[in-house]
Amino acid sequence: KENLSDEAYKVCRLGHTEPPFSGALLHNHKNGSYHCVCCDALLFDSSTKFDSGCGWPSFEQAVEGAVKYVDDNSHGMLRTEVTCVNCDSHLGHVFNDGPTETGLRYCVNSVSMAFEESER
Numbered sequence: 001k002e003n004l005s006d007e008a009y010k011v012c013r014l015g016h017t018e019p020p021f022s023g024a025l026l027h028n029h030k031n032g033s034y035h036c037v038c039c040d041a042l043l044f045d046s047s048t049k050f051d052s053g054c055g056w057p058s059f060e061q062a063v064e065g066a067v068k069y070v071d072d073n074s075h076g077m078l079r080t081e082v083t084c085v086n087c088d089s090h091l092g093h094v095f096n097d098g099p100t101e102t103g104l105r106y107c108v109n110s111v112s113m114a115f116e117e118s119e120r
Contacts, residue, residue, distance in 0.1 A: 004037065008111045012038050012089040015081075020055025023110025028057070032117040034108075039087040042066060043113060050100060056092060056107045060100040067091065067106075082106060 010016040025034070034044040034057075043066045044059045052058035065085060072081040072093065082091045091112045098105035 005111070008037055011109045011111050012091075015090045017092075018056070018109045018111050023056060025057050025110035025113060025115055026055070028115055030115070030117050031119065032115055034059075034113045034115055036084040036087060036089050036091075037112055037114050038089040039084060040114070041084055041086040043084065043091065044106070044108070050098075052098070052105050052107070054105070054107055057110055057113070058098075059106040059108065060098055060102045060104055062106060069094065082108070 004012060007018060011018055030046065032046050033042055034046070035042055042063050044062055048059045048061050050058055050060060062082070068083045068085045068088070070081040070083060072079045079093045082094050083089060084091060089112060092106065092108035095105045095107060096103055
């Protein structure tokens with residue numbers, strides 16, 4: 001599924017970040033699931049999405065076993081990068097400042113995901 005847009009390629013394969021508040025999935029409030037745009041692996045369920053105000057879609061948890069955690073020391077910061085466990089696509093970062101029970105905030109680039117709507 002490597003037929004990616006230029007922006008998706010830069011984010012997913014080169015580790016770039018889409019501009020804040022620009023992503024198509026930021027204000028998506030539909031029920032469904034979020035999948036890796038590169039390999040279609042299931043990453044997040046819509047029930048874990050929340051509005052963090054950071055400018056990127058935010059989730060309180062990933063689907064179990066769906067993501068890898070990588071130390072990221074770029075830009076003079078110590079962060080934890082989140083990548084797709086299946087294809088290593090860069091998704092975003094996870095922070096320990098979430099307002100939900102998990103205390104986590106997965107801050108994910110819209111362009112790195114595809115949304116599949118479902119009825120609940």
